[in-house]
Amino acid sequence: MKALIPAAGHGTRFAPYTKLVPKELLPIGTRPALARIVDEAADAGADEVVIVTSPEKPLLKRWFEIEPAKVKVTWIDQLEQHGLGHAVLQAAPCFADETEPVLVLLGDALVSGGNASAAMAAISRAHGGASVIGCEEVSLDRVSRYGIMKPAEAEKDGAFRLADIVEKPKPEAAPSTLAVAGRYLLDPAIFRYLADQTAGVGGEIQLTDAIRRMLAEKSVYGYRYPGRRHDIGNPQGYLRALEAFAD
Secondary structure (H helix, E strand, C coil): CEEEEECCCCCHHHCCHHHCCCHHHCEECCEEHHHHHHHHHHHCCCCEEEEEECCCCHHHHHHHHHCCCCCEEEEEECCCCCCHHHHHHCCHHHHCCCCCCEEEECCCEEEECCCHHHHHHHHHHHCCCCEEEEEEECCHHHHHHCEEEEECCCCECCEEEEEEEEECCCHHHCCCCEEEEEEEEECCCHHHHHHCCCCCHHHCCCHHHHHHHHCCCCCEEEECCCCEEEECCCHHHHHHHHHHCCC
């Protein structure tokens, strides 16, 4: 299994700090967020981590020169930003073997209380290698910020097969309040769908839209992974992450 971490974003919610230091290098205890996310991938069984970054963020590579990762780290530059789906697509050449699952961990999402990626890999194995997307419950007034899932069956041990998934729906159109929560374990076919995916919400290439198309051919499961997601891209989420990861 290989892992992919999109980390090319500008970190506008933490500006002007992020004009100097990437948000992925915000210290969580004695180590930056990105290093902890790479560790999560490695501990879940990934033997390589592909980080999609920007030429404007050389400090990310510098960190791993100072503190080498547990696994091989490969760097891909994203020269333009057109959404999460576009960022994931940049790494397609690193995933030429279509038998390997693709573990995607968002570079600004830390999970405390357990290894979410390892738990998702176990759920995938239990369902014949199907794709698994981590999720959490959100309030109805926040569904327009996330990809929102429509379950096809009752939840069992935190997992359920998806009937549909929609990017940033309006509250009145949301199929549920189950939101994508920063972790994906995807069939490598996702790159085929992303390659011709048209722009969606916000004029961007949305990973959710490609997953929705893949649902027509392949099973995808939602999973409430153990632990709690912390969005370190905003000050409030960062403060909560500091408390959760106090060393």
